[in-house]
Amino acid sequence: MSESPPSAGPIDNSERVHTLDALRGFALLGVFISNSLNWFNGRQMMPREQALALAASPLEIGVSSLFALLIEQKFVTLFAFLFGLGFALQMTRAEGRGTSIVPVYRRRLLVLLGIGLVHMFAIWVGDILSTYALVGFLLLLFRKASEKTVLVWAAVLLFVLPVVFSVGQRVLPVLMDGAAATERAQKATREEDASRRAEYLAGLSSDSVVTSQRANAHYGWAAFSNPGRPILLSIILGRFLVGLWAGRRGLLQDVERHRPLLRKLAAWGLGVGGVIGLFVMALNLAYWGVANPPGWLVWMRIVKDVGIVFLGSGYAAAFALLFQKERWRKVLGVFTPAGRMALTLYLMQSVMSLCLYDGWGLGLVARTPPSLTVLLSLAGFAVQVAFSHWWLARFRFGPVEWLWRSLTYGRFQPMRPVPTAAPAAN
Template sequence: MTLRADTASAPVPADRLRNVDALRGFALLGILAVNIWAFADPYYASPESNPAFDSGLDHAVRFAVSLLFETKFYLLFSFLFGYSFTLQMAAAERAGTAFIPRMLRRQSGLLAIGLVHGAVLYYGEILSTYAILGLILLACRHIAPRRAVQIGVGLVVAVGVVWMLLGLLTLAEGGGDGVAASDAAAKLTAFGGDAASTLGFHSGHLPETISALVALQAPSAMAMFFFGFAAGRVQAFADPARFRPLMRRILIFGLPVGLIGAIVYALAAAYAPGGGVEVFAFGLGQLTAPLLTAAYVVAGVMLFRTGPGRRIESALAPMGKIALTNYLLQSLVLGVLFTGYGFGLIDRLPPLAVLAAVPVIFAIQLMLSRWWLRGHRYGPAEWALRAITIAGVPPWRRHGD
């Protein structure tokens, strides 16, 4: 992969990149397709463990989710976080403000939002992890794009190898177990109870879940931060045509290799969850998932440059422009549907019905995002985060432009 550092000095367009917003909107679809299982199923959509849903169709749904969505879309979101970091650098330069204090305020605000989100709505949230990892990117903001790619590749390889070795060790020691019945029962009781029990479960599990996310996702997310940072420094999305040969190579190589790793992981997640086989497959997935994510990015950018693709880009961009608000809104909606905050439907819907809810929720968010942005410059969460970032009061209504 060739990324020239001297292109980093080119001026960054002041206007938002609609393809970046559209990709961020697409990432939210994948995140919703994964996170919904943490609300709807106490066994996290594992047919091998869940005695209520163990049919062939249930396995097929689990396989599809693992194949197409798991371990891919948080990587896409992480990549876009790294890219947006360079846009924040450009914004600070245009505003004539010091970048480090501005980003420290932004990351602190993101950490606060993340911790509240995790304690109240979704204990598996990732914003707080992003807030901490962003400080590493802040410290590395002067590195060349090529060096950022090298660091990212090193992290991906190291993480994949470690998890594969852990999987082999687990197999050698007896294979491991699936989701603990006691853990599932506790979650089912909490989410099937009242709002207080749901709140207690989220807040009580937040510390251990953050620790788990640091082990499971933080290194790979950091790698994608670096990849996104490198892409932002060379303004890859401002003029994608310059990188057409690279994009073609990513599709030719990254798509099949990424799919092979995804298939192996999906088979393990659907038919051998919780043991050494899944741990090994997870490690293989950590090696190959960035390639599949890169293929998603390239395919999206190429699609957006076509006539029909521009309409898709236009539909997705408002969702991605207020991605933080939509991410939080997804947790709120899922909480109302599946926990004691609302209808308490946890473990009551078959996997196919759970999966079918994803496009419905997403479509509603698309419409709400477009409607909201007709009268507002920012989503509610984006407005609050920007206020913290600039240490001021940004305009609320669009007529204030």
């Protein structure tokens, strides 16, 4: 670890930007609801007919629609923004010490990659940490880029490359093999995917921990060959760059100085993102339960992705503005400890959910409608918030955060807060 300067180390609590911690905790709530509703309860693995049957009542359709409008992908976007913004903060602090961010940041990502891979194959296939770590290395390429360059690349990665990939996946096979052969190949791929999901769902329903986790690892390995993975990587890097731009501008670190811009971002983000979200929701309701919706709906993903970025940005700006008001800070500050130990809580959410949904636990997989899934997520997160308040009243870091920092800096970090010296008596 000799290449790391002696001054490099975790920041003290007094140096933390509490707005970012609270926003990260808020984002973690949305991520938990999203993962629970799409993955942990088995919805992604169920046949379409079974999933629709669980959400057939007006209440469940309403919950699913509101989830798609307000939560789905928006909070994951927030998390990615904050990852890029965190990179900007670390870069600024490294420059303040007169050192390079590269050595420590590279080790930080390697440790995160290891944690993510263990999470993916030993606990839950939907891990995002390993992907964040791999894409995070690409952020290093932009550490000296201008703000304009960062924004241009963000726009290309978010809105241009996904379209190019999508068109290429649909058009090139037709040009090379013909429409009939392409349709046969796509049908075979869909059948293979359905078989793989059914096998995974059967594993999750097993009353054996070994069987369910073996099915998880097998499905996780197959996920690496997903042809849509380049689109995901492009979108994640684009979101990172938006966060990098915001971090360089200091938008969320110095809210008062950027209040006019944040107000515009909140208004445009919530307005444009909300309108697009309502439009997409109306289309989803119009074709709810339709076995073979029209093919042109595939291209609505582009419009949807634009709305997600706008709404995610609007959430971040509105949250930061509200956090400056004392009354709102007391309410939103509840999320701050959860944001400080978000990595621990993210991994804990996976373990809690396996205990709830897998067959060896309570066996709720493929049985809970959207409304119950959301309620279970809210209850579980409330427990996590209480736990984070209790833990950080006694320790400096969450347990996984401590491991991450200790491995990154090559030395054990003190877990107990350092007591401040008492003022001298007069």
